[in-house]
Amino acid sequence: xxxxxxxxxxxxxxxxAYIRERPIAMNHPSHVADYMRPLVIDRPAESFYVMTINNRxxxxxxxxxxxxxxxxxxxxxxxxxRDAILDNASAVLxxxxxxxxxxxxxxxxxxxxxxxxxxxxxxxxxxxDHIILGPTPDFFSFREAGLLxxxxxx
Numbered sequence: 218x219x220x221x222x223x224x225x226x227x228x229x230x231x232x233x234a235y236i237r238e239r240p241i242a243m244n245h246p247s248h249v250a251d252y253m254r255p256l257v258i259d260r261p262a263e264s265f266y267v268m269t270i271n272n273r274x275x276x277x278x279x280x281x282x283x284x285x286x287x288x289x290x291x292x293x294x295x296x297x298x299r300d301a302i303l304d305n306a307s308a309v310l311x312x313x314x315x316x317x318x319x320x321x322x323x324x325x326x327x328x329x330x331x332x333x334x335x336x337x338x339x340x341x342x343x344x345x346d347h348i349i350l351g352p353t354p355d356f357f358s359f360r361e362a363g364l365l366x367x368x369x370x371x
Contacts, residue, residue: 240273240275240276241275241276242273242274242275242276243268243270243274243275243276243310243345244274246346246348246356246358246360246361247356249268249310249312249346249348250348250350250354250356252276253266253268253279253312253348253350254350254354254356256279257312257313257314257350258314258350258352260284260314260316261316262284262285262316263284263285263313263314263315263316264281264283264284264285264313264314265281265282265283265284265285265292265311265312265313266279266280266281266282266311266312266313267279267280267282267296267297267300267301267309267310267311267312268309268310268311268312269300269301269304269306269308269309270306270307270308270309270310270345271305271306271307272307272308274308274345277304277306278300278304279312280300282296282297282300283296292313292329292333294332294333294336297309297311297333297336298336298337298340298342301342302340302342306342307342307343308342308343308344308345309337309342309343309344309345310344310345310346310347310348311330311333311344311346311347311348312347312348312349312350313326313347313348313349313350314349314350314351315349315350315351316351316352317351318351318352318353319351320349320350320351320355320356320357321349321357322349322357322359322364326347326349327364330344330347330359330364330365333347334365334366344365345360346358346359346360346361346365347359347360347365
């Protein structure tokens, strides 16, 4: 394991230990972005994360669900909701990075988000937001942009 990989693993474990000790509220997109940015900033490819949330909007835990290539990552509802169900989560936050720096969503990002919102509606786990992070402090929030709800009839 490289030094960078070992450093990343230590950061992950510290993050999870901190979550176990103190409730961390995830009730605003900036909270999510600030929390996740250090974990994804150096990722050379798109990585997709799910943050499981309890009914008080506190973080239960987070996990990397998929890792892709430079400009895309394949995501399926089964990977997103498996851990949320095991964590007894009432909601999830979706997070992924755009290593190229442009935080606006691609048409595929919008399609995947709608699919995940629909799947969550079926199993009773709400998607609170989908945040796209770039290497700068900028981020994109699907909720703030009004893109979170699945269209009626889908």
